[in-house]
Amino acid sequence: MNVRVDWRASCSLVGTVVKWLAVAMVFPLALAVFYGEGVVTFLASMALAVGIGWSLERLDDDPDLGAREGFLMVALTWLVVSFVGASPYVIAGQGTVGQPVNALFESMSGFTTTGATVMGSIGFERHSRALMMWRQQTQWLGGMGIVVLAVAILPELSVGGAQLMDAEAPGPGIQKLTPRIAETARALWGIYFAITVLEMVLLYSLHLADLAPNMTLYNAVAHALTTMPTGGFSPAARSIEAFSAAVQWLIIPFMVAAGTNFALFWHLLNGDFDTFREDTEFRFYASVLAVFSGLVAILLFTGGTPELTAVGPLSGNAEKALRHAVFQVVSLVTTTGYASMDFAQWGTPAQYVLFVMLFVGGSAGSTGGAVKIVRWLVVLKSLKRELFTTVHPEAVRPVRLGDRALDERAVRGIYAFTLLYLVIFFVAAMLVYFDAARTGLDLVALDAMSAVAATLGNVGPGFGIVGPMESYLRFPRTSKLFMVFLMWIGRLEILPVLVLLTPAYWQS
Amino acid sequence: MNVRVDWRASCSLVGTVVKWLAVAMVFPLALAVFYGEGVVTFLASMALAVGIGWSLERLDDDPDLGAREGFLMVALTWLVVSFVGASPYVIAGQGTVGQPVNALFESMSGFTTTGATVMGSIGFERHSRALMMWRQQTQWLGGMGIVVLAVAILPELSVGGAQLMDAEAPGPGIQKLTPRIAETARALWGIYFAITVLEMVLLYSLHLADLAPNMTLYNAVAHALTTMPTGGFSPAARSIEAFSAAVQWLIIPFMVAAGTNFALFWHLLNGDFDTFREDTEFRFYASVLAVFSGLVAILLFTGGTPELTAVGPLSGNAEKALRHAVFQVVSLVTTTGYASMDFAQWGTPAQYVLFVMLFVGGSAGSTGGAVKIVRWLVVLKSLKRELFTTVHPEAVRPVRLGDRALDERAVRGIYAFTLLYLVIFFVAAMLVYFDAARTGLDLVALDAMSAVAATLGNVGPGFGIVGPMESYLRFPRTSKLFMVFLMWIGRLEILPVLVLLTPAYWQS
Numbered sequence A, B: 001m002n003v004r005v006d007w008r009a010s011c012s013l014v015g016t017v018v019k020w021l022a023v024a025m026v027f028p029l030a031l032a033v034f035y036g037e038g039v040v041t042f043l044a045s046m047a048l049a050v051g052i053g054w055s056l057e058r059l060d061d062d063p064d065l066g067a068r069e070g071f072l073m074v075a076l077t078w079l080v081v082s083f084v085g086a087s088p089y090v091i092a093g094q095g096t097v098g099q100p101v102n103a104l105f106e107s108m109s110g111f112t113t114t115g116a117t118v119m120g121s122i123g124f125e126r127h128s129r130a131l132m133m134w135r136q137q138t139q140w141l142g143g144m145g146i147v148v149l150a151v152a153i154l155p156e157l158s159v160g161g162a163q164l165m166d167a168e169a170p171g172p173g174i175q176k177l178t179p180r181i182a183e184t185a186r187a188l189w190g191i192y193f194a195i196t197v198l199e200m201v202l203l204y205s206l207h208l209a210d211l212a213p214n215m216t217l218y219n220a221v222a223h224a225l226t227t228m229p230t231g232g233f234s235p236a237a238r239s240i241e242a243f244s245a246a247v248q249w250l251i252i253p254f255m256v257a258a259g260t261n262f263a264l265f266w267h268l269l270n271g272d273f274d275t276f277r278e279d280t281e282f283r284f285y286a287s288v289l290a291v292f293s294g295l296v297a298i299l300l301f302t303g304g305t306p307e308l309t310a311v312g313p314l315s316g317n318a319e320k321a322l323r324h325a326v327f328q329v330v331s332l333v334t335t336t337g338y339a340s341m342d343f344a345q346w347g348t349p350a351q352y353v354l355f356v357m358l359f360v361g362g363s364a365g366s367t368g369g370a371v372k373i374v375r376w377l378v379v380l381k382s383l384k385r386e387l388f389t390t391v392h393p394e395a396v397r398p399v400r401l402g403d404r405a406l407d408e409r410a411v412r413g414i415y416a417f418t419l420l421y422l423v424i425f426f427v428a429a430m431l432v433y434f435d436a437a438r439t440g441l442d443l444v445a446l447d448a449m450s451a452v453a454a455t456l457g458n459v460g461p462g463f464g465i466v467g468p469m470e471s472y473l474r475f476p477r478t479s480k481l482f483m484v485f486l487m488w489i490g491r492l493e494i495l496p497v498l499v500l501l502t503p504a505y506w507q508s
């Protein structure tokens, strides 16, 4: 076979990224020193990262990437980084996550900002503070990766209508990562970093103002690191339920921000409020959040939910019903995955709304996953157009997004992506059920369906055995590895991984 | 508003169809006489049909249909026929189905060949034999309507890629219903009639051969009338579970035939075996049936199912596991909806497979509903093409079906239809949950989801409270009316009804 792909170039760049993991591990290492926990875990992991990274870099001294090498690099980066990032869990050997498959699951869940966990019990008595911080940090690093992916890589690869993800005009191709794109990426990283710091400061301020007794500095850092990447890992066993109402209200706007196109914040910083206000996608995103929060709030307020001892009754309590409704809708639409209470105990109607929310996803150019709201917007607009052309078959009417007329190829790409996503969902859930039947694991309807939707969409928690207060631990290893695959392809917008499986990709 | 649609012409043709309902009622009337049951029900209903039909016909003495009038006629025909066809239930006033909303539900379920029932208890002690036969006959008549719709009307209206449904080259437009199309429709009706008679004869032969003690002549006619339209109404309370294994095995090939493009039988009759064997859609259809039957059979054989007293244990019994697996997969894929046992009691993995099957649908040019298998085939082929063009963005590669290269507009129409179908499914299930919450009806996950999938897809039974041995009776009236709407739009391939709701349709 005549392989035309310069895989050495791709691997070499992956090596560079992996080497930087060692630098990132300085933070948990410092924490380990500070808390007097063992330092071997992170020193050994750093050595591993440098060793693997250096070896991969050796494959090509002057890597030059075309589009095909771009697909391979993107896919391999998340895969190799997740393998190397799993080493601290394995080396530390604390709890269920010390088992290699579990460690890989937790690591991929981190770097893809999914937030699905296989930790049997969460708490510092079982896992060191440094290891838990590494878990949070993988999400923050993954979020940085998504920013580059969304603004610089996927639009150039024209994946599933990802052209739309680029707020600016498309560049000349990934092989020439232009100064403009690099500059954009740096600007967006700046925004990402600044909002993270802002959230950390505000969370800790609540603590200092006696409004959040257990929002310690450690917790403030941990949650700031997992909000902006729409990650959702929390060092608290009961997620955000463990914190005060003030904390819950404060986290909501940060989750909304994390699911917003970061380019809009850039315009905002430049004093351009109109672009923000008039952005078609943002308006749709805000409407979806408002409408579904309202519907869920009504369901909770009118008592479609059993009384939950942990948080007290919701029915008849307007503030509580509204808070938990808004929190959960925002958390799942943005694909963050935090829980302000055990929403898997809600009544079926409210659960079903949240289940549908697992498919919505954040904005283009955000760290949110799933289908992404801009694609749904284009799908709905195209369906409306289809109704029109059914009556007027002769009419040629482009689909418009704001003042842009979309190219038919982009529309087709978005139709294809959305259907591919749903087809994968239906088939993947079937495979998880088969695996459960094979191993004697008893699942009910939403168990596997929500587990697949929540991993493919990088959301994290689902319903039933994968509810927000449960974990993915009980799935057989085969299912866990399969979900590692789902998190991986879901995060990379599916196509960059799937094309690697086609002969056309490898041949000339 | 300047209405450009000649609605009088549409209504006039609907009137002609409705008048024929009176002729169709001669059959149940004759049965009523034969069994000594009351004849008032059908005499009054016949008078109603003639009266309404005649009044509608008066609106336009020389109706001339364009495409827009075609949409209106198609949509109104099923609606008005269902209203008039509900009159025997209301006038007879026997059981739950005597209530007007229930009667409309049962009638729409019949004419759309859905087979969802609101009869609280099924049996001749509650409903007369004549009324039950009318129920079966509505499906057979509905199936005749679908044949015309599929071969003559939808392809001309270019609805959601329905061009593909036409086995021949597209005609010059519905306004000139050509002799060729009329001839095709007549030929397909002939096939439909002939296979119905064949099934009836074979079912009754089993009875005469002592292989089916309770397959009386009445039952043979009843089941022949509901198999070919993929209807699924049975006069037996426990559907096909009530009959012997021989009956169950015999019905399977007839359900397969009902879900096959009838044009293929036409080729077969003309001695053209190759067209049948080489038909891309038929091969895909046969593969889907084989693969999923096999998977379900394995699940049942290896014991993923509780022991059901009614039919005895399936695990370890190869014939039983295979029979029920094949029967249910064929029944749901073809959207017939018969049950050989209570599949809503199976283990979750097997139930989930059947749940996904609710979306597949029969072949183009068959009486099957749901998305239809040819659309899934085109979707899968287009997704494969999308993978190819992701790697080769410069390539122009048409999607092929057999030796035809599909027009991009047809591909786009199919993408749009499939997504529209899924979007309607997700939203409709949410509305059913809200309605349940409003009225205090307790639903679990698959209840509303499968109820919506089974009515929109014209399948009939689902899971949980709408399982095959249950009914749709417990839903609030608002939900029932909503499901009447779902059956209606699902049967007409959605777009002909939805376009009526757009201003563009009514204006010039």
Ligand SMILES: [K+]
Pocket (backbone or CB within 6 Å): A113, A114, A115, A230, A231, A232, A335, A336, A337, A458, A459, A460
């Ligand atoms: K997440």
Ligand SMILES: [K+]
Pocket (backbone or CB within 6 Å): B113, B114, B115, B230, B231, B232, B335, B336, B337, B458, B459, B460
């Ligand atoms: K049916």
